[in-house]
Amino acid sequence: MNIILVSGRLAKARTINLGLPQLALVGMGALTTVVALAAALNYMALRFASDFNVPYLQTLLLSAQQQQHEKTQSYLRENLNAMAVRLGQMQAQLLRLDTLGERLARLAGFKPQDLAFGEVPGRGGAVSSLPSQDLTLGDFTRQLDTLTRQVDDRGDKLGILESLFTLDSAKKKLIPTMLPVEGGWYSSNYGWRIDPFNGQRAFHEGIDVVAETGTTIRAAAGGVVIYSDFHPQYGNMIEIDHGNDLVSRYAHASKRWVRAGDVVLRGARIAEVGKTGRVTGTHLHFEVRQRGAPVNPARFLRLPG
Numbered sequence: 282m283n284i285i286l287v288s289g290r291l292a293k294a295r296t297i298n299l300g301l302p303q304l305a306l307v308g309m310g311a312l313t314t315v316v317a318l319a320a321a322l323n324y325m326a327l328r329f330a331s332d333f334n335v336p337y338l339q340t341l342l343l344s345a346q347q348q349q350h351e352k353t354q355s356y357l358r359e360n361l362n363a364m365a366v367r368l369g370q371m372q373a374q375l376l377r378l379d380t381l382g383e384r385l386a387r388l389a390g391f392k393p394q395d396l397a398f399g400e401v402p403g404r405g406g407a408v409s410s411l412p413s414q415d416l417t418l419g420d421f422t423r424q425l426d427t428l429t430r431q432v433d434d435r436g437d438k439l440g441i442l443e444s445l446f447t448l449d450s451a452k453k454k455l456i457p458t459m460l461p462v463e464g465g466w467y468s469s470n471y472g473w474r475i476d477p478f479n480g481q482r483a484f485h486e487g488i489d490v491v492a493e494t495g496t497t498i499r500a501a502a503g504g505v506v507i508y509s510d511f512h513p514q515y516g517n518m519i520e521i522d523h524g525n526d527l528v529s530r531y532a533h534a535s536k537r538w539v540r541a542g543d544v545v546l547r548g549a550r551i552a553e554v555g556k557t558g559r560v561t562g563t564h565l566h567f568e569v570r571q572r573g574a575p576v577n578p579a580r581f582l583r584l585p586g
Contacts (some may be wrong), residue, residue, distance in 0.1 A: 306547035363543055367425055374432045381439045446580060454547045457529045457581050458568050462554060465492035468564055471577040477561050486575035487530065487568030494563050496554040501529050501567070501581075506543040506551070515566065516558025519551055530568035533558050 469489035476483040500521055507528070508520035515532035519539060522528050535555025545551060555561040569578045 329422060364422075364425070367429065371425075371429060371432065373532045374429075378436055378439065380434070385439065385442060430458050443463050444521065454503050455523045455525070455527075457523060457527065457578070459499065459547060460490070460582055461498050461501050461531060461567055462492045462496050462498060462565050463498070465490035465554075465565070467491075471575075471579065478559070487532075488568050488578050489564045489566055491562070491564045492554045494553070494555055496565075497550050498531055498534060498552040498554060498565055500545045500549045500551050501569075502527075503545060503547045503549075504529075506539045506541050506545060509537050509540050509543075514560060515557045516560070517552065517555065518558075521545060521551070526572045528570045530566075530570065532566035532568070533564060 304577075336516055467488060468491045471485060471488055473482060475481070476487045498519075502521070502523045504521040504523035506519060507522045508518065510518065512518045513534070515530075517534040517537050518530065518532045519534065519537055520528055520530050531552055533555055534552035535557065536553040537551070538553075539545060539551045554563060554565050567578055569576050569581055
C-alpha cells in the first residue's frame with residue numbers, strides 16, 4: 282500500500298510504503314484500542330450503574346453481584362464443612378479424655394463427680410482496656426490446629442498414666458494386704474512366744490485371729506490355690522500363690538471352699554474359721570511366706586489397698 286502526502290508546507294509530495302508487517306501492527310493497535318475502550322465503558326457502566334436508572338445496566342450489575350455472592354457462599358460452605366468435621370473430631374477426643382479422667386479418678390481413689398467431669402470450667406475477669414480484636418478465619422484455623430495437637434498429646438499422656446495406674450492397681454491386688462476375717466481380734470502375734478502346749482519358747486510364724494466357728498475366711502489377695510488339704514498340725518489348710526514369690530497360708534479351718542488349681546480374686550470366700558489341727562480353740566492362723574520363708578503379715582496388712 283502506498284500513501285502519498287501532499288501539503289503546501291512540503292516542497293514535494295511524500296510517499297509512504299506500507300507492507301504487510303506494518304498493516305498488521307496498525308490492525309493490532311486498533312483492536313487493542315477498541316478492547317480498552319470497551320473495558321473502560323463496561324467498568325464505568327458497572328461503577329455508576331446504581332446512579333443511572335438504566336434497566337440493562339441494573340440487570341448486568343445484579344447478575345455480577347449474584348455471581349460474587351454465590352462464590353462467597355460456596356467458599357464459606359466449604360470452610361464450614363471442614364470446620365464441622367474438625368469439631369466432630371474434637372468432640373470425640375474430649376469424650377475420650379473425660380472417660381480417661383473418670384477411670385484415673387477411680388484408680389486414684391477420687392469420685393468422678395467430685396472432679397466435675399463434663400462441666401464447663403469457670404472462667405471470667407474484668408474487661409481489658411485494650412481494644413478487642415476479631416478472629417480471622419486463618420487465626421481460627423491455626424488455633425484449632427494447635428488445640429487439636431494439644432488434645433492428642435494430653436490424651437496419649439493420660440493413656441500412659443492410666444496404664445501405669447492399672448498395672449500398679451493389679452500389683453496391689455496380688456499383695457496380701459487384706460485381713461482374711463472381719464470382726465476378729467488378735468490372740469497371738471508374729472514372732473517369739475511361749476508355746477501354749479509345752480510352755481517352751483517357740484517362734485510363731487504367723488498371726489492368730491480369734492473368730493466364731495463358721496466365720497468366712499477370705500483371700501487376702503488374688504492368686505492361684507496351690508494347696509488345699511488337711512495338715513497334721515495346721516488342720517484344714519489352704520495356700521495361695523500371689524506371684525512375686527509371695528504365698529499366703531490359712532490354717533485350722535472348719536471347711537475348705539476351694540481346691541488346688543483354683544484361681545481366686547482378692548476377697549473371695551475360700552474357707553470357714555474352725556479349730557482343726559494343733560489348736561487350743563477356734564481361730565484362724567494366717568501366714569505370709571516370701572521365697573519360702575515366713576515374714577510378718579503385719580508388714581503387708583499395713584500397706585494401702
